[in-house]
Amino acid sequence: MSRWYVPLTMLGLGSIGAFLLSERDRNSLSATSENCDERCLEWNASAQSELDRIQAALSRIAESLEPQT
Secondary structure (H helix, E strand, O other): OOHHHHHHHHHHHHHHHHHHHHHHHHEEEEEEEHHHHHHEEEEEEEHHHHHHHHHHHHHHHHHOOOOOO
């Protein structure tokens, strides 16, 4: 099996190179990257909203645990 490592590696690198040199494939990578950016922004907003909700709940719990004077 070890005699196949170099040819398979070269085949894989050549395929990646051909993929990146194609105009259509570069455009699809660009579109995928932009889509990921949009999804990350949506997820960040959702996560921040959830963290704010958790912080408010923890604040209410902390207030209820404070000794009454």
